[in-house]
Amino acid sequence: MKRELNKKGLKATPQRIEIIKFLSSTKSHPSAEDVYKFIKEKFPTISFATVYNTLITLKNTGDIKELSIDPERKRFDMDLTPHDHFFCRKCKRVYDIYDLLRGYKIKIEEIDEHQVEEISLYYTGVCRDCKNKIGKEVTKI
């Protein structure tokens, strides 16, 4: 990990390493705040600015992606394999989606003369967990 960072001209600070470890281990698509809270557990002196700066840096190196699926905050994803996302408007969780459409989309480099750099397919609704919870609540009445 130190090697990869240095190769890109970045310093391998313990804070950065922790952040990268966390991001590559989770599938929760955390917000900056989420990352901050998690790292602060094992690294109580870390500041939000450091987390924020690191996220920007990693975004610029292309090591993480910023998702705008959550209308309330930016979410981050270190899984760079082509996939889409489902956002639950109840619990705010973001799920990975692997589906057939991806095959069509990745070919597009230009549309209506616009230069396409990225394509995001976002599904929004109620996730399987929340769907079930709602069902249980209703039967309680």
Added chain:
Amino acid sequence: MKRELNKKGLKATPQRIEIIKFLSSTKSHPSAEDVYKFIKEKFPTISFATVYNTLITLKNTGDIKELSIDPERKRFDMDLTPHDHFFCRKCKRVYDIYDLLRGYKIKIEEIDEHQVEEISLYYTGVCRDCKNKIGKEVTKI
């Protein structure tokens, strides 16, 4: 227009009518601030809260859609025909995109057991206008 509003139990205030007129006449996918600035021209006493409240109301009645394609702010679209969007990261303009993928997407009501309510396909990159501008700037060097 008054009739449609009343039918939904909404009062047809002049402010609302102006906002709806503007939204249905533009393809610019304005932000709340954009709407406010535009309406304020002809309606100097209008407050931002009124614009904001109206946008929420229209979103709840399903008359407008909230786009999360612009990472910096929410954008609104009154064009309810099925279509997608392209976001230019240079000029921040949002363009409508009508393409083939739409046909596949609109059939999906459930994915991975999640209940899908909406599908958004967002393209991001540099639009045709900005692409050309950049080209001109480069040749000036």
Added chain:
DNA sequence: ATTAGTGCAAACACTTTGCACGGGT
């Protein structure tokens, strides 16, 4: 008359920045 909607201002929440200190190279 009733009740929703407006306008003003303040509060929020998330994001971004400036700067002095400290640690990685």
Added chain:
DNA sequence: ACCCGTGCAAAGTGTTTGCACTAAT
């Protein structure tokens, strides 16, 4: 030794709310 990165705090930006007044039904 150099300079990037950290930590702290403050500022910025867009979003949301409370409340008294006004207007639409």
